[in-house]
Amino acid sequence: MARTDFTERACSVARTLGLVGEQWSLLIMRDAFLGVRRFDDFQQHLGIARNILSDRLGKLVEHGLLNRVQYSERPVRHEYRLTRKGIDLFPVLFALQKWGDIWAMGDDEPLRSVVHDACGKVTHPVPACSHCGETLTPFNVTASPLPLDELAAERG
């Protein structure tokens, strides 16, 4: 059976997972938000095999989440910089971190705290309604069901 290509599904979440959902890719993006830009730094920080890192960075560039930019002529050196599309992944990664802080880490394990510069407090993200600002939960939103023909398309 062929590997499922999630990018061919008519569903936003599936397609996102097809583009950037691979675990190493998300960890690379997480590192990019922490300021990592260079191949060797990603490699060292993630402890990832160089061929896998090279493949994932290539895909993230191909999909437009990172730009590969030359920063030195002699020797020729490149670094990877977040694009607008990549920066927009911030809420996903921050939400993953919050979930993990609560549900995946032991009580005695150190967490990476994030400070909101403006208010100076350690913060975590709360999903707010883009219209009125109230906190969104699974219990106060209603998702429109897709029509049947779209469900068929979603099945791919």
Next chain:
Amino acid sequence: MARTDFTERACSVARTLGLVGEQWSLLIMRDAFLGVRRFDDFQQHLGIARNILSDRLGKLVEHGLLNRVQYSERPVRHEYRLTRKGIDLFPVLFALQKWGDIWAMGDDEPLRSVVHDACGKVTHPVPACSHCGETLTPFNVTASPLPLDELAAERG
């Protein structure tokens, strides 16, 4: 080379990805938020192979994101219900959907709109500071660097 076990890393995002980051698992959780509870309904809706679905549902139960509950005695039938730990994944999935709506879907493709019941408007989630409510971006937060020994642990 052995497959990386992300759950052994001392990093919140990596561990989260190790627990629930597999693409089918996240799509199953997405379906659970849309109200899907039964094996055959997941199978039909996702177009997933039954053995893969069985494996992923088992892992989600094992990790405590879904409960397997008997809902019929004759015949014996079970369904899968979100736990508190599973419900807490809502911001992750909603953020994935938002990113995909903007960056992964074509202009002519239908999106699954979500309405905020209280204000009645189509909504998407904006990450707000848990302390002051202001919108969080990569440019107005500061992540604490982990000490070196924790980085070593993070490398696994």
